[in-house]
Structure formats: C-alpha cells, structure tokens
Amino acid sequence: MSLPHPTTDTGAAALDRVMGDPHGAVLALDFDGTLAPIVPNPSDARAHPGVVEELARLSPLLRSIVIVTGRPADVAVEYGNLTKVNGIVVLGQYGRERWEGGRLTVPEPPPGVALARAELPELLARADAPEGTSIEDKRIALAVHTRRTPEPHAALELLRAPLAELAERAELAVEPGRMVIELRPHGMDKGAALTDFVTDLSATSVVYAGDDLGDLAAFAALEQLRERGVAGLKVCSAAGTAENVAALVERADVVVDGPAGVAELLTGLADALQQR
C-alpha cells in the first residue's frame, strides 16, 4: 500500500514532515464516518475491519494517536475496540471527556442537560416527529437522530427550529451533523480540543481525518496550527453519498473513500514508516 497523494502543497509538505519526524507527529481521527462506517442505528457502529490493527501498528511509530469524537469517550473505545491500541487517547463529547489507559474523565453536565432531557419527548410529540426519530442520551449531551425515519432530511428540517429554541432556553449549543442535531454544552469543540492536545505534546505535525460538520473546527485548528509552524494534513473521509460535507471536501488536502479509504491511508502510512 502506498502513501496518500495530497492535492495541495501544504498537505504534501505536512506529509513530508510526518515522514521526516514521525515521533513528532500526532495522528487524530474522528470516529463515526471516518473509522466506522455510518449505519442506521448509532449503537451498531463499529470500526471498519483492519483499522484497529493499523492503529496498533502505527502507535509506536508516532508521537501519539488520538480519537476526537462527538461520542462519549468510553462508547468510542468500546465500539472501536480501541483498547487494542497501546497509548491511544480518546477525546469524547467534542473534547469534554478524556479516556486514556483505561481511565475516563467526564465533567458534570450543565443544568440545561436535565431540562432538555425532561422536555425532549414532549417536544418531539408536539412537532409531530415521524416514526423512527430517536434520542441518544450521552450523559452531558443529547442527540436527536432522524436517519431511521422515512424522510430523514425532512425530519431534520422539521425539528431544527424547535430544537434550537429548546437549546437556547437550556443554554446549550446546537451541533448539527449527519441526520442528527445535538444539544451539548457550550465552550468546547473539536478544534479547541485538538489544538490543546497538539500543543501539550509539542508536536511538529498533525494529520486529522474527519467526515462531518463537527470536523470543520478541527480543520480550522490545523490551518491555525500551520501558522505556528505545526505542519497539518487535512483528510476528508467522503463516502460517495449525498451526505458528504462539501466544505470539508473543499478544504481537504486528501479526500479518501470513507472508512475503507481511511484504512488504506493508515496502511500506507504504517508501511512507509516501517520501511524507513
């Protein structure tokens, strides 16, 4: 398997930096849509075959591997089988939670989460949310999914305004994603989480792969880190469906074919680093 071919000069320079100084490189990956294929039921998501083995191969070759996800950190560890990857760090709930070496750190939820939890069922009933709409309770955040409704896009549009109104009253942020709207605490996103992580490790380069709107903040963080001399390679996992996030595709240095393409990229990177 060969290395990826970035379509931008900055991306090519970042890949050169990773290859030249792998022990200064952070590999950061989103979970759903990047490591794990998108599936109708969120609790059925699992890592793409081979991905965990490649991460385990890469771990001793790099400064660090980190998963930056909207999932609760322990859920990503379980669904991804990530205990198989030595030294991996999982930043869950857009950076609010941290799992490392079996230890999970979870903050207290803001009071608005309890309010939203209490009101959501009634809100969905009042809005006439179609059969298949579901609530994912993530302890410090709540996600409303429409993928399993007959018309997921229309259902999402129907719920957008009432959910925004509830979020405002509950003093929560609205996080839109692929057939999902989340109500989550303000004050942290994948960009801030990634910047802190990379800065704490004094990394010289970072590769970030993501697929969804929440990953735009991580792409923006890489662009800012570049200005501070940290080389950044932005990878978009685009699964060839109408759900691809255009802004992510446009800003990427490399576009791969969904989680299968991410797996190939990891294999290429591991092969190249082991052959050095």
Ligand SMILES: O=P(O)(O)OC[C@H]1O[C@H](O[C@H]2O[C@H](CO)[C@@H](O)[C@H](O)[C@H]2O)[C@H](O)[C@@H](O)[C@@H]1O
């Ligand atoms: O940051 P991520 O790792 O990408 O997590 C974002 C949200 O992903 C999950 O929902 C998405 O994946 C589901 C399983 O494939 C799919 O059914 C759903 O339509 C997608 O939106 C997850 O359920 C959320 O909690 C995450 O925040």
